[in-house]
Amino acid sequence: MERFAFVIHPLSAKKDVARKYPFVKVLPESWVEWGMKHKSPMEVSHITGIRSTTGVEAEGWLVGCPLSPNLIMTMPVEEVYEKIAGAIRIAQQRGAKIVGLGALTSVVGDAGVTISQMVDIPVTTGNSYTIATAVEGALQGAGLLGIDPNQVRVAVVGATGSIGKTCAHLLADKCAEIKLIGRSVDKLEGLAAELSAKNNTAASVTTDVEEGIRDADIVVTVSSAVDAIIEPGFIKPGAVVCDVARPRDVGESVRRERDDVLIIDGGVIDVPGEVNFNFNFGFPPKTAYACMSETMILALEGRYENYTLGREVSVDQVTEINGLATKHGFKLAGFRSFERAVSEEQIGQIRKNAGRG
Numbered sequence: 325m326e327r328f329a330f331v332i333h334p335l336s337a338k339k340d341v342a343r344k345y346p347f348v349k350v351l352p353e354s355w356v357e358w359g360m361k362h363k364s365p366m367e368v369s370h371i372t373g374i375r376s377t378t379g380v381e382a383e384g385w386l387v388g389c390p391l392s393p394n395l396i397m398t399m400p401v402e403e404v405y406e407k408i409a410g411a412i413r414i415a416q417q418r419g420a421k422i423v424g425l426g427a428l429t430s431v432v433g434d435a436g437v438t439i440s441q442m443v444d445i446p447v448t449t450g451n452s453y454t455i456a457t458a459v460e461g462a463l464q465g466a467g468l469l470g471i472d473p474n475q476v477r478v479a480v481v482g483a484t485g486s487i488g489k490t491c492a493h494l495l496a497d498k499c500a501e502i503k504l505i506g507r508s509v510d511k512l513e514g515l516a517a518e519l520s521a522k523n524n525t526a527a528s529v530t531t532d533v534e535e536g537i538r539d540a541d542i543v544v545t546v547s548s549a550v551d552a553i554i555e556p557g558f559i560k561p562g563a564v565v566c567d568v569a570r571p572r573d574v575g576e577s578v579r580r581e582r583d584d585v586l587i588i589d590g591g592v593i594d595v596p597g598e599v600n601f602n603f604n605f606g607f608p609p610k611t612a613y614a615c616m617s618e619t620m621i622l623a624l625e626g627r628y629e630n631y632t633l634g635r636e637v638s639v640d641q642v643t644e645i646n647g648l649a650t651k652h653g654f655k656l657a658g659f660r661s662f663e664r665a666v667s668e669e670q671i672g673q674i675r676k677n678a679g680r681g
Contacts, residue, residue, distance in 0.1 A: 326382040328623035329415030330424040330616045331408060332368065332605070333389040333396070334360075335571050356392075361399070363390040365411035367418065368603055375597030376624045377653035384620065385418045386603055387411040389429055393550045393571050396428045404432050409442040421628045422446045424619030427570040431548045435486055436633040448622060448631040450615025451487050455637060456646040457614040457656055458487070458568045458590040459494045462542050465564035465586050465659065468671050470680045471541045479503040479540035481533055481554070482547035484511040487568060490637045491544050496523045504529045505536035534558045542566070545573040546590075556581040562678030566590050570613075572662075579662050584677040589660045593617040596653030606663040617654050618645055624652045 334340035341356055371384040389411045396404055412423045423445055425436055430449035433439075440447040466476060476499045482488040483504035496502050496519045504512045504519075504527060512529035519527045530536045533553050537543045543565040547553060552575030559565060561584040567574045568590030578587060592611055599610050607613075612620075622631055625648050632641060649655070659666040 326380060326421070326623040326626065327419045328382060328384040328422050328424070328619045329387055329412075329418065329420035330384065330426055330619055331387050331389050331411045331415070331429050332426045333391050333393075333429055335393060335427060357395055360390045360392060360395060365389050365407060365414055367414055369601060371599065371601050373598040373600050374595060374620055374624070376651075377596055378624075378651065380624045380652070381597070382620060382623045384623070385415055385420060386601065387415045387423075393428050396432050397548075397550050401433045405439055405442060408432075408439055412439070412443045412445060412447065416443070416445045420445065422448065422619060422622055424448050424450045424616055426450070426613070426615060428548065430615065431486070435635055436630075440630050440633055446628050446630050447633065448619055449486075449633060450613070450618035451637050452632045452641040452645040453593075453618035453621065453649060454568060454590065454614040455487055455490050455494065456642045456649070457593065458544055458546070458566050459491055461588055461590065461656055461659065462495075462544055462564055462566040463498065464656070465566070465588055465671075466542050469562055469564060469586060469675050469678065471562070471564070473498070475500050476541045477501040477503070477539055478542045478544070479505060479537040481505045481537065481543065481545035481573060482569070483529075484508060484515055485546055485548060486635045486637050487546040488544070489515060490639060490642060491546060491568075492519060493522075493639055494642065495542075495544070496525045496527070499525055499542070501526045501528075503527075503536045503540060505531070505533055507531060537563075537565075544590075545569055547573050549573060552576075554578065559585050561585065562675070562680055564588065576662070584674060584679075586659075586666070586671065586674050587661045588666065589663065590614070592657050592660045593649075594655050594657035595620065607660075608657075608665065611657045617649070621645060621648050621652055621654060
């Protein structure tokens with residue numbers, strides 16, 4: 325039996341904490357966050373039933389790091405590191421042999437490098453498989469909406485981050501144009517030069533999200549923003565937006581107001597076996613985030629090593645983990661949007677609303 329663990333944290337200070345402690349609904353958010361700062365990490369659930377198509381089995385644990393996105397981004401980084409390391413130590417005590425970092429625990433500071441040095445167990449951010457499935461899902465969605473693959477225009481929001489940069493490399497040879505969006509013009513221009521040297525695709529840059537995505541047929545958004553940065557008026561009719569970021573880059577208002585665009589959650593994966601997470605994180609049974617799935621894949625493969633760490637994720641890493649995912653029976657679990665399944669009928673209606681028949 326192979327063993328792993330995955331660190332999670334509340335994406336909403338009040339909403340997620342209230343699942344376990346309903347009384348916090350009536351408290352000011354600042355009070356809830358104060359309580360989080362003083363609470364220790366804890367085991368959340370025991371995961372059972374994972375079985376690879378090769379016959380290998382695994383079990384795991386979800387371990388909670390009691391910090392909201394706001395606290396992770398504003399507290400001294402050393403304090404955040406220690407809280408995450410505390411969660412990992414709990415996982416190790418339970419018997420885990422590798423630990424994945426979920427949501428903002430994977431991007432804080434140096435993206436897992438220092439944390440891996442603070443603990444005696446391998447760590448991965450899961451970003452390699454997240455990238456693989458984000459690109460696959462975005463391209464599949466574009467095909468279903470009738471977007472011409474030879475004329476497709478792509479935008480990557482958060483293009484110079486660890487996920488965004490590699491997404492850009494993987495998408496650059498599959499599109500006619502690519503727009504890179506981020507906060508540093510120098511870094512964006514450096515990436516554009518890399519892409520232009522390797523592909524014939526026209527690459528341009530901007531620091532303005534609205535300007536960057538307004539003409540894009542495919543948008544992959546992977547920023548580390550605490551709040552939503554994509555609004556309803558930013559998106560072209562008939563576009564596909566793959567939102568890999570957690571917390572989300574795409575605001576709820578987009579879901580309510582735009583019935584002519586396909587918003588998909590990045591990296592929703594079908595996990596092999598009769599898996600039971602014993603915890604409701606908003607997905608159907610037997611499915612998980614891609615970052616969590618990378619941890620499971622490495623455990624099933626017996627690859628107990630630091631895998632995806634830091635700000636650089638190579639195309640080779642993405643290709644390798646995607647191959648291992650196929651070997652063990654992991655695959656995209658259709659499309660989901662704001663934690664809800666997207667049916668073929670809904671995709672057909674989006675296509676119709678966008679004037680694509």
